[in-house]
Amino acid sequence: MRSKSWIVVWLCVIVAGAAVPARAQDAVRKQLFSEADELKAKAKELRAEFYAPTSYKKAMEYYNDAVEQYNEGKSLEDIRENVKNSELYFAKSLDASKKGEETFRSTTNARNDALTAGAVRSSLKLYNEAEEKYIRATFKLEDGNESSALEAAREAESLYRSAELEAIKANFLSPARELLKLADDADVKDNAPLTMAKSQRLVYQVESLLRGNRYDTDSARDLARLARYEAAHAIYLHKLVTNLKKQDKTYEEVMLESETQFQRVAGTLGIRARFDSGFGGPVNEMNAAIKRYDQRLLKNADTLHQLASMIGQKDNEIDNLRQQVNAMQARLGSLSEAEKKLQDEGRRLEQKLVLSREQENTIRRVSTMFGDDEASILRQGDDVVLRVFGVSFPVGRSSIEAEYYPLLTKVQEAIKKFPSCAVRIEGHTDSQGPDDKNQSLSESRARAVAEYLMANMSVQIAVNSQGYGESRPIASNDTPEGRAKNRRIDVVITPEGMGR
Numbered sequence: 001m002r003s004k005s006w007i008v009v010w011l012c013v014i015v016a017g018a019a020v021p022a023r024a025q026d027a028v029r030k031q032l033f034s035e036a037d038e039l040k041a042k043a044k045e046l047r048a049e050f051y052a053p054t055s056y057k058k059a060m061e062y063y064n065d066a067v068e069q070y071n072e073g074k075s076l077e078d079i080r081e082n083v084k085n086s087e088l089y090f091a092k093s094l095d096a097s098k099k100g101e102e103t104f105r106s107t108t109n110a111r112n113d114a115l116t117a118g119a120v121r122s123s124l125k126l127y128n129e130a131e132e133k134y135i136r137a138t139f140k141l142e143d144g145n146e147s148s149a150l151e152a153a154r155e156a157e158s159l160y161r162s163a164e165l166e167a168i169k170a171n172f173l174s175p176a177r178e179l180l181k182l183a184d185d186a187d188v189k190d191n192a193p194l195t196m197a198k199s200q201r202l203v204y205q206v207e208s209l210l211r212g213n214r215y216d217t218d219s220a221r222d223l224a225r226l227a228r229y230e231a232a233h234a235i236y237l238h239k240l241v242t243n244l245k246k247q248d249k250t251y252e253e254v255m256l257e258s259e260t261q262f263q264r265v266a267g268t269l270g271i272r273a274r275f276d277s278g279f280g281g282p283v284n285e286m287n288a289a290i291k292r293y294d295q296r297l298l299k300n301a302d303t304l305h306q307l308a309s310m311i312g313q314k315d316n317e318i319d320n321l322r323q324q325v326n327a328m329q330a331r332l333g334s335l336s337e338a339e340k341k342l343q344d345e346g347r348r349l350e351q352k353l354v355l356s357r358e359q360e361n362t363i364r365r366v367s368t369m370f371g372d373d374e375a376s377i378l379r380q381g382d383d384v385v386l387r388v389f390g391v392s393f394p395v396g397r398s399s400i401e402a403e404y405y406p407l408l409t410k411v412q413e414a415i416k417k418f419p420s421c422a423v424r425i426e427g428h429t430d431s432q433g434p435d436d437k438n439q440s441l442s443e444s445r446a447r448a449v450a451e452y453l454m455a456n457m458s459v460q461i462a463v464n465s466q467g468y469g470e471s472r473p474i475a476s477n478d479t480p481e482g483r484a485k486n487r488r489i490d491v492v493i494t495p496e497g498m499g500r
Contacts (some may be wrong), residue, residue, distance in 0.1 A: 016369075020408070029070065035084050036063055039090035043097065051100030052093035052142050053135070058087030061471030096142050103141060107134060107153045110160035116402075119163035122170035130159035167212050169207060172224040175395055176203055179231035183238070192237035196228055202227035217403070228395075265478060269293075315357070359418070359495050366414045374407055377414075386414055387474075388492035389484070391449070399445035400452055411491055412457050418495045425450040426490040427467040430483035435469060449489055 012158040040063065043049075048056040067080035069075070101108070111134065119127040133156035141149035144187060184191070202223050209220045242256060259275050266273035266282055273282035308485045362386055367377045374390035388411065391404045400408070415423055427446030429438040446465035454463045475482035 032070065032079060032083055033066070036087050036090065039087055042092050045092050046094060046097040046101065048090075048093035048097040050135075051104075051138055052096035053138060054092035054142050055089050055096055058092055059086045062086035062089060089134065100138055100141055103146070103149065104134070104137065107137070107157040107160070110157040111382075114160045114164040114167065117164045117167035118171060119160075119167040121167070123163040123166035126159055126163035126166060130156045130163060133159060135383065139364060164198035165210065165214050168217075169210055172210070172220055173203055173206055173219070173227070175233050176224060176227040179228060179235065184230055184234050186235070186238065188238040190233050190238070191241040192234040195237055198235060199227050199230035202230060222306075223302060228498040231290075268476075283420040298371070352381065362417050366417055369410055369414060374410070380492075384418070384493040384495065386411060386493065388489040388491060391489055392487075394446055396441065398441065400448055408452060412453055415457070415461060415491070415493060417455070418493050420496040421461065423453075423461055423463045424492040424494075425453070425463060426466040426492060427465070428472055428488050429470050431470045431485040433474070439469035441467075441469060443468045446489065458462045482497050 010440070025468050039442075040059070043052075043056060062082045063086035066079050066086060069079045073192075075107070090221070111130070114123075114127060114130070133152050137152035137156060140152060142145075176199065180196075180203070183196055183199075206220050206223045206227065209223070216328065259273075262279065262282060263273050266286055266489050269286055271282065271287070271289055275282065277279075306447045363377060363379070366384075366386070370376070370386075371390075375386055375388045377388065378385050390407050391400070393399070394401070415421065425446045427442035427449075429442050431438075444467070445466050450463040450465040454461075470477070470486070473482075473486045474488075475485040477486060
């Protein structure tokens with residue numbers, strides 16, 4: 001039974017109004033509403049407003065009436081009656097919510113998947129239909145009609161899954177579909193029907209793959225990118241053919257221009273291409289030149305391996321010399337001031353050598369954390385550069401897709417291997433597109449990665465960012481493979497103590 005002391009305070013509140021101290025008024029309110037407030041909080045936590053809309057609405061009506069009566073200093077009995085009714089309906093909504101959460105678990109999972117896929121943006125009509133069905137199911141379950149509730153929930157789940165699939169298709173195929181619409185509006189099929197048809201076939205393939213397994217996205221993503229490329233390719237060919245028709249060029253002039261472009265590539269490889277027998281001969285020569293270049297790279301890799309082995313031998317020699325120096329220092333006893341300085345310098349160099357060796361070991365361990373298609377690690381002076389190829393951005397955007405979070409988590413773990421280091425994220429693009437747009441895009445992408453890393457690392461490490469656009473390629477921009485390598489994120493790590 002509640003103490004009568006707070007009732008006395010309440011009577012004082014009614015009689016004296018604002019003259020009663022605020023602390024006393026707070027105590028009265030706590031006595032009246034504590035249990036209702038606790039039940040209300042639990043109801044919100046269990047989403048009772050969704051799972052038990054009728055009971056929750058009724059509970060809130062009684063609760064709000066009680067609050068209004070309390071603020072106006074109305075009858076204590078009336079307030080207590082409304083509070084008690086709100087408690088009863090909150091408790092009822094909690095029971096219904098627990099049952100609804102269990103009964104509709106599969107439907108809720110489908111709803112969450114649809115939201116994650118972006119159905120609210122890409123498939124709003126289907127999503128809203130699903131929401132209506134789901135709300136109807138909650139009302140039926142609360143009324144005790146479980147069979148009808150389950151039927152409505154199944155319909156809602158099917159609609160959520162359809163909305164999810166449409167959203168996934170839109171995520172993959174929107175760029176290709178937009179270009180295909182532009183191509184169709186421009187009658188591209190008149191001048192590039194084969195390339196246009198190829199892009200459309202690829203779109204159908206992506207849709208078929210996603211219908212079969214919407215969560216196995218690797219193949220679908222690659223085909224969607226290829227569909228976009230072929231759509232852009234068709235538009236380019238259409239413009240090219242249209243210009244050639246306007247210029248009234250002969251077939252010979254067109255072929256000679258093509259040979260000129262081909263000769264530029266051949267010249268880079270040190271080949272003088274001849275076309276008196278077509279393109280086959282020059283292509284074979286260029287392939288042979290590229291293979292020779294690859295062989296030289298392999299030979300250089302062997303040389304680097306031999307150098308690493310020699311460095312290891314030198315390290316052993318240094319250890320032996322250090323032991324000799326230590327023995328000599330022990331025999332010398334007292335040292336002159338100049339000798340002490342030399343000794344201090346030797347110790348400083350020794351510490352730096354030990355630090356360098358530890359960091360080399362760290363670099364070797366970090367390199368094993370990444371696959372060949374994810375990232376590579378290299379040294380640039382005192383800096384360690386983690387060259388990330390495995391993160392792709394949507395065309396013209398800098399948002400990081402969820403599929404790359406695991407790779408960025410590896411990057412975070414790699415950074416943690418270098419305590420107290422300085423980190424700079426560098427963004428790079430290929431040469432396609434305007435220079436200023438590439439520069440801006442590289443900056444925003446580098447900044448997005450830097451912000452993600454800082455937001456998700458448990459240790460405090462300052463991460464700066466810098467964009468270089470297309471100004472620092474590491475491969476030729478004349479091939480898709482070269483451009484793919486140039487579109488990268490470089491994580492530049494300056495370990496503590498290096499460069500000092």
